[in-house]
Amino acid sequence: MLILMSIATPIAFNGWSALLNNFVVERANFTGVEIGILQSIREIPGFLAFTIVFLLLIIKEQSFSVIALALMGLGVSLTGFFPTAFGLYFTTIIMSTGFHYFETVKNSLSLQWLSKEEAPQVLGKLIAVGSITSLILYGVIWCFLEIFNIDYVYIFLLCGIVCIGIAIYLQITFPLFKPLNTQHKNIILRKKYILYYILIFLSGARRQIFIVFAAFLMVEKFKYSASQVTLLFLINYLFNWLFAERIGKIIHIFGEKKSLTFEYIGLIIVFISYGIVNNAYIAAFLYVVDHMFFALALAINTYFQKIAEPKDIASSAGVSFTINHIAAIFVPVILGFLWIYSHALVFFIGAFFALLSLISTQFIPSNLKEIKITTSSI
Numbered sequence: 001m002l003i004l005m006s007i008a009t010p011i012a013f014n015g016w017s018a019l020l021n022n023f024v025v026e027r028a029n030f031t032g033v034e035i036g037i038l039q040s041i042r043e044i045p046g047f048l049a050f051t052i053v054f055l056l057l058i059i060k061e062q063s064f065s066v067i068a069l070a071l072m073g074l075g076v077s078l079t080g081f082f083p084t085a086f087g088l089y090f091t092t093i094i095m096s097t098g099f100h101y102f103e104t105v106k107n108s109l110s111l112q113w114l115s116k117e118e119a120p121q122v123l124g125k126l127i128a129v130g131s132i133t134s135l136i137l138y139g140v141i142w143c144f145l146e147i148f149n150i151d152y153v154y155i156f157l158l159c160g161i162v163c164i165g166i167a168i169y170l171q172i173t174f175p176l177f178k179p180l181n182t183q184h185k186n187i188i189l190r191k192k193y194i195l196y197y198i199l200i201f202l203s204g205a206r207r208q209i210f211i212v213f214a215a216f217l218m219v220e221k222f223k224y225s226a227s228q229v230t231l232l233f234l235i236n237y238l239f240n241w242l243f244a245e246r247i248g249k250i251i252h253i254f255g256e257k258k259s260l261t262f263e264y265i266g267l268i269i270v271f272i273s274y275g276i277v278n279n280a281y282i283a284a285f286l287y288v289v290d291h292m293f294f295a296l297a298l299a300i301n302t303y304f305q306k307i308a309e310p311k312d313i314a315s316s317a318g319v320s321f322t323i324n325h326i327a328a329i330f331v332p333v334i335l336g337f338l339w340i341y342s343h344a345l346v347f348f349i350g351a352f353f354a355l356l357s358l359i360s361t362q363f364i365p366s367n368l369k370e371i372k373i374t375t376s377s378i
Contacts, residue, residue, distance in 0.1 A: 001062075001170060001174050001177075002106070002109070002110060002113070002126055003126065003129055004166055004169070004170060005065070005069065005102075005106055005170070006126045006127075006129040006130045006133070007129060007130070007133045007166065008069055008073075008162075008163045008166040008167065009069075009072075009099075009102070009103070009106075009130060009163075010130045010131075010133045010134040010137060010237075011133060011137055011159055011162050011163050011166075012072050012073050012076045012095075012099075012159050012160060012162075012163035013072065013076070013095075013099055014134050014137060014138075014233065014237075015076065015137055015141065015155065015156070015158075015159030016076045016079060016095060016156065016159065017211075017215070017233075018137075018138060018141055018226075018229060018230050018233050019141070019152055019155060019156065019226060019230075020079075021035070021215055021216055021218075021219045021229065022152075022219060022225065022226035022229060023079075023080070023083070023152050023226075024038070024088060025219055025220070026226075027083035027152070028083050028084055028085055028088060030085070031340070032216070032220070032336045032337075032339035032340055033336050033337060033340070034085055034336075035212065035216055035332075035336060036212065036332040036333045036334075036335065036336020036337070036339070037089070037332075037333055037336065038085075038088060038089060038092055039208070039211070039212040039328075039332035039336075040328070040329055040330065040331075040332040040333045040336075041089050041092055041093060041096075042092050042093075042095075042096040043096070043100075043208070043325045043328030043329055043332070044093070044096070044325075044329065045093070045096045045097040045099075045100040045101065046096070046100040046204075046321055046322070046324065046325030046328060047322055047325040047326060047328065047329050048322065049100055049101065049104045049318045049319075049321030049322045049325065050318045050319050050321070050322040051318070052064070052101060052104055052105065052318040053315045053318050053319075060176060061105055061108065061109060062109065062174075062176055062177060063171075063176070064101070064105055065102055065105040065106055065109065066167050066170050066171045067167075068097075068098045068099075068101040068102035068105065069098065069102045069163065069166070069167040069170070070098070070163070070164050070167035070168070071094065071095075071097060071098030071101075071102075072095055072097075072098030072099045072102055072163060073098070073159075073160040073161065073162070073163030073164035073165075073167060074094060074095075074098070074160060074164065075091050075092070075093075075094030075095025075096070075097070075098055075099075075160070076091075076095050076156055076159050076160035076163065077156060077157045077159070077160025077161055077164070078091045078094065078156075078160070079091045079092075079095070079156040079160075080151070080152050080153030080154070080155070080156035080157060081153060100321060100325070103321070104318055104321045107301065107321075108313055108318075110122075110123065110126070111301065111304075111305050111308075111313045112310075112313055113177065116302075116305055116306060119301075119302055119305055120248040120249070120251045120252040120298070120299075120302050121248040121249055121252060122248070123248055123298050123301070123302070124246070124247050124248020124249065124251075124298070125248065127240060127247070127248075127295060127298065128240070128241050130237075130240075131237040131238075131240035131241035132237075132241045134233065134234075134236075134237035134240075135234060135237045135238055135241055137159075138230050138231070138233050138234035138237065139234060141155060141230045142227050142230045142231055142234065145226055145227045145230065146227045152226075188312045188315040188316055188319065189319065190312070192307060193304070193307070193308070193316065195360065195363050195364065196300070196303065196304045196307070196320070197320070197323050198360050199260075199300050199303075199357065199360055199361070200300060200320045200323045200324045201323050201324065201326060201327065202353055202356050202357040202360065203297055203300060203324060203357065204323070204324035204325055204326065204327050204328055205327035205328075205331055205353045206267070206350055206353040206354055206357065207294070208327060208328050208331045208332055209271070209331065209335065209346060209347065209349065209350035209353070210290055210294070210350070212332045212335075212336075213335065213339065213343075213346050213347070214274065214286075214287055214290060215229065215287070216339075217274070217283065217343065218232065218280075218283060218284070218287065221283075221343065222280040222283055224280070232284055232287060232288070235284075235288055236287070236288050236291040236292075239288060239291070239292050240291070240292070240295060243292065243295070247295050247296055247298070248298070250296075251296070251298065251299045251302060255366070255367075256299040256300075256302060256303040256306075256364055257361060257362070257364040257365070257366055259296050259299045260296065260297075260299050260300070260303075260357070260361040260364070261358065261361050261362070262296065263293050263294075263296035263297065263299075264354050264355070264357045264358035264361060265358060266289070266293045267290070267293050267350075267351075267354040267357075268351050268354045268355055268358065270286055270289055270290045270293065271347045271348070271350040271351035271354060272347070272348065272351045273286050274286055274290075274344075274347035274350070275343070275344035275345070275346075275347040275348050275351075276344065303364060304316070304320070335349065
């Protein structure tokens with residue numbers, strides 16, 4: 001079931017992402033301001049992810065994941081039919097609500113269903129599955145655009161319908177799997193998780209700059225076409241497919257602290273380079289390297305799994321997604337206005353967030369053991 005979920009998500013979300021920047025520029029005449037607003041709107045459901053814990057009072061986590069997956073597919077399928085600012089804001093909210101709620105629940109189910117020993121490698125395998133799916137997807141989209149000259153509308157529609165189809169298949173095929181530990185149905189905040197919350201917050205702020213402005217840089221500054229952006233994404237996921245499972249093994253061998261330290265040092269260099277690059281090929285290389293470093297971020301989840309009470313995972317998944325998206329509400333809008341005056345400064349701010357993450361990572365114990373938590377929830 002996790003494998004099929006890992007296939008459905010990139011078909012919908014990565015298909016949407018691959019086409020979005022060119023679609024909004026060519027059909028809706030977006031500038032940095034509008035794309036910043038759209039991306040901030042996209043993150044509102046992520047900010048509200050903590051509300052999942054209340055929904056789990058009336059619906060089982062596994063069933064809710066399927067509903068959210070279908071909702072994401074619906075939003076993607078409608079995108080091409082509304083080529084205006086407000087139309088895109090509307091379809092983005094639908095897509096994003098499904099995506100963020102689904103990802104929250106999927107992360108929770110993964111940590112509940114997998115043991116601490118197998119989690120890093122299995123999570124790496126799931127990333128690899130998503131990457132090979134994305135490889136095939138981007139290859140198909142490139143053919144649709146370059147060879148068959150198919151309109152954006154129909155590509156968005158196809159991606160969304162396939163995602164909905166997989167959601168329906170999951171609902172009618174798989175039984176409800178009983179969790180090993182009954183999950184808390186209230187919001188859980190613990191002092192012992194503070195470092196995890198900090199890492200999640202900084203990761204969300206930094207990731208917004210990559211998601212929103214790195215790809216937009218390719219289209220606006222370097223004039224990449226939709227097929228060229230798709231080809232760049234294809235290269236990204238080729239590397240992910242080759243190395244994602246190995247990244248899981250690296251985390252298992254070297255531990256979360258060393259893995260995250262390596263990631264953040266690399267990201268500082270990449271973000272500074274974004275700010276000064278003037279060559280389209282070097283920018284593309286940075287984009288691929290950037291994407292590879294982000295795969296190491298699964299170490300944050302395995303760190304949390306090792307320190308968390310088993311019954312806290314479902315509630316904490318929603319809380320962590322909300323924390324991850326606090327910065328996402330204002331970062332794209334503020335930096336969207338800043339983008340008009342200085343592309344470089346936007347990426348230098350990203351380097352600063354990576355530096356803060358690097359400093360925070362040093363507080364992770366070098367020999368991380370399972371920690372027994374007795375602090376009462378707030």
